Amino acid sequence: MSADAFVHPDEIRSMFSGAMSDMYRAEVPQYGTLMELVSDINQEKLAADPVLRDGLVRSDDLDRIDLERHGAIRLGKPEELFNMRRLFAVMGMHPVGYYDLSVAGVPVHSTAFRPIDDDALRRNPFRVFTSLLRLELIEDAQLRTEAEAILAKREIFTPDALKLIYLAEKNGGLDRVQAEQFVAEALETFRWHSDATVSLETYQKLHDAHRLIADVVCFKGPHINHLTPRTLDIDAVQRAMPERGISPKAIVEGPPSRKCPILLRQTSFKALEEQVYFVGSNPKGTAGTHTARFGEIEQRGIALTAEGRKLYDTLLASVRHAVQVSAGGSNARDYETELAERFAAFPDDYETLRVEKLAFFRYSVTDAGRDAAGKVDRDVSVDELVDQGYLHADPIIYEDFLPVSAAGIFQSNLGSDEQKNYAEQSNQDVFEKCLGASVADELALYAAHQQASIDQAFETLGIRKNVA
Numbered sequence: 001m002s003a004d005a006f007v008h009p010d011e012i013r014s015m016f017s018g019a020m021s022d023m024y025r026a027e028v029p030q031y032g033t034l035m036e037l038v039s040d041i042n043q044e045k046l047a048a049d050p051v052l053r054d055g056l057v058r059s060d061d062l063d064r065i066d067l068e069r070h071g072a073i074r075l076g077k078p079e080e081l082f083n084m085r086r087l088f089a090v091m092g093m094h095p096v097g098y099y100d101l102s103v104a105g106v107p108v109h110s111t112a113f114r115p116i117d118d119d120a121l122r123r124n125p126f127r128v129f130t131s132l133l134r135l136e137l138i139e140d141a142q143l144r145t146e147a148e149a150i151l152a153k154r155e156i157f158t159p160d161a162l163k164l165i166y167l168a169e170k171n172g173g174l175d176r177v178q179a180e181q182f183v184a185e186a187l188e189t190f191r192w193h194s195d196a197t198v199s200l201e202t203y204q205k206l207h208d209a210h211r212l213i214a215d216v217v218c219f220k221g222p223h224i225n226h227l228t229p230r231t232l233d234i235d236a237v238q239r240a241m242p243e244r245g246i247s248p249k250a251i252v253e254g255p256p257s258r259k260c261p262i263l264l265r266q267t268s269f270k271a272l273e274e275q276v277y278f279v280g281s282n283p284k285g286t287a288g289t290h291t292a293r294f295g296e297i298e299q300r301g302i303a304l305t306a307e308g309r310k311l312y313d314t315l316l317a318s319v320r321h322a323v324q325v326s327a328g329g330s331n332a333r334d335y336e337t338e339l340a341e342r343f344a345a346f347p348d349d350y351e352t353l354r355v356e357k358l359a360f361f362r363y364s365v366t367d368a369g370r371d372a373a374g375k376v377d378r379d380v381s382v383d384e385l386v387d388q389g390y391l392h393a394d395p396i397i398y399e400d401f402l403p404v405s406a407a408g409i410f411q412s413n414l415g416s417d418e419q420k421n422y423a424e425q426s427n428q429d430v431f432e433k434c435l436g437a438s439v440a441d442e443l444a445l446y447a448a449h450q451q452a453s454i455d456q457a458f459e460t461l462g463i464r465k466n467v468a
């Protein structure tokens, strides 16, 4: 079959994220309410800020502004992660980054499956934060064995999904009919099942070890636990949630609101208590409840270099040391004040972020630069070219996640006050063995992106030289 007959992976990803959104909205009505709120606030913001609007028109983002940017799942065993990598590859999503959440008391390690190159991100940036349960962190050996035995029995992919993944790998793609079938079959893995695979008693034992363990082990598959649209004003959505009957987590995770947004800000509404049926003596099962599914919003800013990230981590750690937000969120205001005050130490203009190499930029040649092509001094630096008006720098947006924020999102959806301390070290090697591949280093991707833009610009200016 020729490559032309294949549906582009970016298109399969769009089909999939659209289908997932429809399914989630139908399953979790409060998520639909959140989507409406996000859309209303985005429209207000666009009406009030024509510069922002023009920028989005130019980058071709306006139509897709309210669409989901990410979702999350939690897996139970190595081969699930292995096959999940193969499934996402069909949609042009690849593992980027390693996140160890055990340090924050959550017994998982994770990666994000996402599109990597610029064009693919522009077409559809949908990604899935994917966690693998670390059963070795269950202290009780008998319970650990029991959890393993339960997971051993389940198969989270349909036979047709596996067959289509195999075909995509063998042939190098899927045709239209196969792609449509693939999306429908893949969706089955992410669906909610209100029938648990275990008795109430087993659920409770696993739940007592950690709520997250029960969420992963006791069900037929890794139900999508949230979807996350993009908002143009996260603080406004956070404030407005209660007016629409949605209960937000106490604080927005990540950096404070800034003139030049950095990294990622996110907040969620608390997970809903849903009716489930446990295996029991009566045919319908024993009724009970489980809390897992929620909704989230995100707002992204510029990607930071290792140095910028170090500054971010240090400032954030000092804020968290100074104010610990209580489970009820009573001191959320103090946290916000502290966050804003301490982050005053983080430069808040693009020029300083660039010159001090705290953040990544995409360089392009200006009209003046084009006029000067071929006549530019060979030894000139990038900074000088920007000063001379020959190069223009645009922020490169952060496309990944933040472990401290992710832990905050997990925690607020696990009944907030649950804090466990795991002694176990992070273990990227084990994770990559389960995955069957290594994860890409996100900082290296941003650095390569910046460097490629410099190389291209130098070529246009007629100077072939590599300077960062």
Ligand code: OOG
Pocket: 071, 072, 073, 074, 129, 131, 225, 266, 296, 401, 402, 405, 406, 407, 409, 410, 413
């Ligand atoms: C994933 C939480 C992490 C984020 O946006 O940081 C996450 C989960 O609860 O499974 O999605």
Ligand code: NI
Pocket: 070, 071, 072, 129, 226, 228, 296, 409
């Ligand atoms: Ni999330």
